[in-house]
Amino acid sequence: MQNKTIIITGANSGIGYETALHFARAGAAVAMVCRNRAKGEAAKDEIAAVSGNKNISLHIADMSSLKQVHNLGNILRDKYPVIDVLINNAGSIVYDYIETEDGYESTFAANHLGYFLLTDLLLENLRNAPEGRIVNLASEAQRAGRIRFDDVNLKGKYDPIKAYCQSKLANIIFTYELAKHLADTNVTVNCMHPGTVRTGFGMEYRGFTGALFRMIRPFLRSPKKGAETAIWLSGAPELKGVTGKYFYDKKEIKSIPSSYDPEIQKRLWDLSGEMIQQALSGV
Numbered sequence: 001m002q003n004k005t006i007i008i009t010g011a012n013s014g015i016g017y018e019t020a021l022h023f024a025r026a027g028a029a030v031a032m033v034c035r036n037r038a039k040g041e042a043a044k045d046e047i048a049a050v051s052g053n054k055n056i057s058l059h060i061a062d063m064s065s066l067k068q069v070h071n072l073g074n075i076l077r078d079k080y081p082v083i084d085v086l087i088n089n090a091g092s093i094v095y096d097y098i099e100t101e102d103g104y105e106s107t108f109a110a111n112h113l114g115y116f117l118l119t120d121l122l123l124e125n126l127r128n129a130p131e132g133r134i135v136n137l138a139s140e141a142q143r144a145g146r147i148r149f150d151d152v153n154l155k156g157k158y159d160p161i162k163a164y165c166q167s168k169l170a171n172i173i174f175t176y177e178l179a180k181h182l183a184d185t186n187v188t189v190n191c192m193h194p195g196t197v198r199t200g201f202g203m204e205y206r207g208f209t210g211a212l213f214r215m216i217r218p219f220l221r222s223p224k225k226g227a228e229t230a231i232w233l234s235g236a237p238e239l240k241g242v243t244g245k246y247f248y249d250k251k252e253i254k255s256i257p258s259s260y261d262p263e264i265q266k267r268l269w270d271l272s273g274e275m276i277q278q279a280l281s282g283v
Contacts, residue, residue, distance in 0.1 A: 001235050002027040004129075005080045007122065009033040009063060009114075010090030012043035015137065015194055018227040019087060023234075024051035031076060033059045033090065063090045063114030064106045066279040073121025083125040085234045087135045088115040088171075097158035102279035105153035107160070111167035116174060116272045123187070131240060132187035134178070135233045138171040138246065140193045143256055145169030147268055170268060172246055172255045177265040179244025188243035190233050194226035195249070 006023045010016040011032035024030050024047050032047075034040030037060050044058045057079070061072040076083070091111050098106040104113065115136060126132030145165035148154065154163050175191040182189060232250050233239060246255050258264055 001084075003029065004084035004235075005029045005031070005082060006085045006087065006234065007031045007033065007076060007080070007083055008087045008089055009118070010035075012036065012039045014223045015227045015230065016087075016089040017043055017047070018224045019089065019230050019234075020056075021047050021051060022227065022231050024048070024053040024056055027053065028084075029055045029057075029080075031057050031059060031080065033061055033063075033072065035060070035062050035090070062110075063118075064092070064100045064104075064110035066100075066102050066104075066109070066113060066117055066276055067283060069114050069117045070121070070280055070283060073118050077121060077125055080125060082128045083122055083132065084129045085133045085135065086119060086122055086126060087137070087230055087234065088119065089137045089230070090114065091137065091167075093160055093164040095160050097155070099153075099155075102275075104275060104279070105155065105158070105163060107163040108152060108154075108167050108170070111164070112170040112174065113272060113275060115171060117276050119178070119189075123182075126187045127185055130186065132185075133234055133239075134187065134189035135230050136171045136175050136189065136191040137230065138175070138191040138193055138255075139164075139168040140248070141165045142169040142172055142259070145256070146258070147173070147264065149267060149271065152271065169256070169259060170272075172259050173265050173268050174272070175246070176244050176259065177269045180265075182243065188239070188241065190239075190243060190245045190247060192229045192233060192246065193248040193253070194229060 001023055006028045008016050008020050011020045012034040020030050020032055032044055040058045044056055048056050061068040094106055100106050100109045172191050175189050178189045229247055229250050245252050
């Protein structure tokens with residue numbers, strides 16, 4: 001990965017941090033996308049110090065804000081004419097119903113629409129690479145997921161777990177549909193389940209759910225272990241030309257049957273495009 005350009009969202013902690021550190025040590029140009037500037041600066045400085053790599057940049061954006069993602073995409077597109085790898089890692093889950101400035105439920109916006117828009121904005125730069133790769137971090141939470149096309153924002157009856165599971169299923173469906181759109185290009189796209197990783201995820205939960213997250217946390221896998229498959233998907237020579245697949249621990253696995261339905265894939269693609277277009281009208 002020497003001198004290759006890697007974009008990583010959610011790069012200041014957990015899997016994103018470990019992935020950024022790995023590629024910095026490998027000599028890549030690493031663009032870290034973070035929501036919080038102070039945390040991002042601290043992570044960037046630490047990675048630079050540990051790796052000895054000064055070719056690291058920090059970009060601030062809340063992935064649930066499509067206007068911020070749009071601005072981020074334009075900045076990255078101008079700064080990096082050639083992008084070798086885009087790792088859509090940033091993810092969130094919120095306890096209460098929160099509507100973004102665009103009018104969308106924040107978990108779906110951050111975990112899916114942010115991926116969708118940033119990827120679209122950077123596709124030409126990925127095509128400029130000899131072998132562009134896109135890696136989407138999904139989750140086995142997809143097994144309890146369903147795309148609620150009649151109420152994708154879950155505004156009628158919000159449940160944080162349902163919202164998260166829906167967004168992670170959306171990551172996988174998006175990967176499969178995007179692979180079809182990229183079939184005749186040099187860009188591949190795959191998604192993965194990192195395992196149940198010991199991060200700050202879910203720590204802000206209240207009540208029984210929060211207590212459960214805190215209780216099981218010591219038994220979960222490390223962020224470094226969770227990052228292994230993302231790193232492998234980003235650069236393994238044996239994966240050249242492999243696209244539209246779902247992986248766990250460097251092995252292909254199957255997602256739920258509905259994710260392979262071409263009608264559902266196209267419907268989510270079209271809905272996502274419409275939601276983004278509506279949010280960015282006038283920008």
